[in-house]
Each structure stands twice: as C-alpha cells, then as structure tokens.
Amino acid sequence: MRIFRIAPIILLCSLAISADAQMWKPRTEDMIPMLRERISPGERAHLDPAGLDSLIAWAMENYNIPGVASCVVKDGQVVWSGAYGWANIRDSVAVTDSTLFMLASVSKTLTSTAVMQLWEEGSFGLDDDINDYLDFEVIHPWYPDSAITFRMLLTHTSGIRDNWGVLSSLYVLGDSPIPLGQFLEDYLVPGGAYYNSLLNFYSGNPPGSAYYYCNVAVALAGYLVEAISGIPFHQYCEDSLFTPLGMDETAWFLAELDTSHVAMPYHWNGFRYVPYGHYGYPDYPDGQLRSSTAELSRFLIAMLQGGQIDGVSILDSTTVDTITTVQVPSADTGIIWHRFWEDSLNDWIWYHSGGDDGVKTEVLFCPAPDENWGCMTLTNGESYSGVLDIQWELLYFAHDYVCPMVVDIQLLSPTTARLSWSPVTGATQYNLYRSTASYFSPSSFPWQTVTAPTTHFDFTDGIGDENTNYYFVGRAENGVNISTDSNTVGDHDFGMEIP
Secondary structure, X not given: OOOOOHHHHHHHHOOOOOOOOOOXXXXXXXXXHHHHHHOOOOOOOOOOHHHHHHHHHHHHHHHOOOEEEEEEEEOOEEEEEEEEEEEEOOOOEEOOOOOEEEOHHHXXXXXXXXXXXXXXXXXXXXXXXXXXXXXXXXXXXXXXXXXXXXXXXXXXXXXXOOOHHHHHHOOEEOOOOOOHHHHHHHHHOOOOOOOOOOXXXXXXXXXXOOOOOOHHHHHHHHHHHHHHHOOOHHHHHHHHHHHHHOOOOOEOOHHHOOHXXXXXXXXXXXXXXXXXXXXXXXXXXXXXXXXXXHHHHHHHHHXXXXXXXXXXXXXXXXXXXXXXXXXXXXXXXXXOOEEEEEOOOOEEEXXXXXXXXXXXXXXXXXXXXXXXXEEEEEEOOOOHHHHHHHHHHHHHHHHHOOOOOOEEEEEEEOOEEEEEEOOOOOOOEEEEEEEOOOOOOOOOOOOXXXXXXXXXXXXXXXXXXXXXXEEEEEEEEOOOOOOOOOOEEEEEEOOOOEO
16 A cells, blocks of 8 residues: 655645645555444445445545546456546546546556466566566665565565655656666665665564565566566566456556546545646556556456456466465465455455555455455545445445346257356356246246256247247246345346247
C-alpha cells in the first residue's frame, strides 16, 4: 500500500490541502478488520443490482468519492458492472467501465504475475539469491551474510524498508524521468543518492524472518524481470501480460496513454474536490499501473481459471496455486496476495488493496470450486471506508449470484433433439422441467434429472408435433446448500420452444 505523498504535489500544483490529509501509512492487511467493523453479516441486505446502485451512490456522497467503477466476475464472465460519478470534474467526463484508474498497490498483483511467469519458465528459483541476477549488489547492512531472495521480495519479508522521506520527494507530475534501475541502485547500494542504512532497511530482524510491507521490494522484483528477460519491465508486461489478456489500454506510463481516458485523482478539502494532476514516481512497478474494470476483470478471470482466459494462458494452473499458497502464515500472505477467512461464507478470500494520492482501490477473489468469483472497486477519491463498504456488498452479491444456465436446443436427427446448458458452479445434478405453457413453475417431479458434470440430455418424445410447443425450466441443485436459503442454486427459464 502506498502512502499519501501530498507535499510535493502541493508545491507543483499550488493546491490548498486541508489538515485532514496528513501523512499516514495504512497497511493492506488492516483494511479487512475495518470492513468487518462497519458491516457485519447480520446487518447486510442481499442487494440486487438496483440496491448496489443505491449503496454506491450513498457511499460516494457519504465518503466524498468523485468517481467509482466496480464489477463482479463469476464463472468466467463479468456478471455485473457499474460506473458512477466523474472521471474529470472540470471537463464533465463521466466514469465508464473503460475509464482508466491508477491502481496503486493493486498494481503489485500484475508485477508478481510477470515475475512468476519467469519462475514458471525456470529462469530462477524462488529461494535464489537475487544478487545472482542483478547488475548491482543488494546487501542488507545489518545482516550482510543473509541473502535476500525472490520469495522474500514477493512476501514482504526482505528486510528492505520504505523510506518515505525519499519516496515522497520523488513524486512528479507526469512520468518520472528517473529510470527504475538507477533509482533502485541509488536507494539500495552504499554511496547511492538515496541510500540510508538506517531508514532503507529494517535492523531488528534478518531477511526472511519478519513481515514488513514494502513497496521498494516489489519495485525491485519488477526490475528483476527486466534484468532476467533483457526487456524493460513495462514492455515485458505489455508483451507477456496486457496484450495476451486483451488489456489494450492498460499501461505503466502516462506517455503510453491518452490521459483524457484516465480518471483524475482528487482530494476532498472539506468544500470541494481538488485535483492532484496525473503523477508518477521512479519505483513504478509497486503502484503506478493504470487500467479499467473492463480490462482488469480479464486478469481477474484468468486468475480464477488457472491462469487462462479465452484459450490464452498467462500462467500454468500450478503457478496460480503457488501464488495462492500461504507463504507467511503470521500475515496470511501468499505471493503478493493476502487472504482472510470469512466466517459467513466459510471460505478464504484473497485480496489486495491500493492507496495513493487521490486513489483507493481493491480487488477480492474466492477461487474455491463452489465459489469461483471476484470483485473490484476502483476510485479516484481517498476513502478506504467507502471502498470497503462497496466491496463488502459486492462480495456477497458475487457469492449469492447464480450464473444463468445458458441453454441451446438442436435437432440431432428428424426424431431426436438435444437440450444442452452451461454448467453451474457447485451443482451435483440438474432437474429439467417441461411444459406446453410458456410460463410455469417447476413441480416437485422433474421431467428428467441429469447428474453433473453432464450438461446435456437427448430426447425423442414430442419432436415433430406441429401442434405443440414445449418450454423448459432447469434447476441446478446441490445437497450441501449452495445458497443460504435452500438447496436450490437457482431457477432458469430457458424460454426455448421445440417445434
């Protein structure tokens, strides 16, 4: 999670920022307790899309958020999305699902994916010394005999420390002119312009022994992608992540984007929204990515589908399993992603949050086979509380949502037809009902029952009857109660007729 760096932007933009925007450093894992404290499972309503619209409108007004884009994915598709408010207030540009938001620390999830692609190829081992791959040497000044490894960088256990006196001073409008490698060498190597053994490294614990959330460590992981592949990090991501995923307008640098498509970051000063301007910093792999819900949802779907989407693979499923395997039990941290246990769902939720000047974001997902959903909220405001209130309801909307059983009927022969449908996550059987009435309620006695994972049924009766149209309803069931109210996943009126 990146810290507010307000001071340099004030100087550049001559903005008047009120005292409530003081320097502070929230930690990602602290956000979930905040969320639980605000809305307990017993208090929440099961919101429909209209209810989500109302909730988000309330959150924007209550928490002074100028623009919001959110979406929910489940079973490989976007099942709900919403866009609200303003991407640019001065120019009256409304937020859409293609509006680009700065992702802040959610960017780290893409950085770690790039790193893990090279790991999957065998380019390095997670427990290798990073100095075997760098063109400069990183030695922990307090523990010079302890190697820093890739795993440590990706789990916030390297002992490298964010020196905010340095990091804050390097914010600029536009992209930073300082190359990533130059910044890191100046920050991590004695004699460098930003080196400070006391403030750039933790002195109390050797590398690998303690969890300290660190942006610079993730920026260093991004630079290792560059050092190993021989391709600039931003270009590697374009070639190996964004283009394969169809994320055509996702980029690390403003120079690669049409800034009229980018949501302006804002600060609420108690009276009005004040723009920060579009800014950058040299340690960009830890927070500077800009994307939209329409594009970032494709990355999230791929994570839920074992690294694949639309026949394209960005990771092997075993690599995704490694990413979502706890590496630091005390912090419930995997490879970059964190997790928390949600009692009311009886499952683990993986998440990452982001915060920067005029930016608050969060992505959640549950990869369990009977869940397989994710949700995200991107904003150009500064309220974690607002983002969390929205995400909490999206979480339950995603859990409750039943993807429609898309049906198709085709004639296999003059006397045989096939009824087929899309699988429903968690279903153990499909009950099929048939009627000559276009609207009807399924009885307790299905016409046919099909055991999962089979998702089709061939039949001959009624085919060729010119005087009768048949309509079908399908019900997917699971005896362990997929939904909270009954053992019925959902009713779906196929609306299909057989001539």
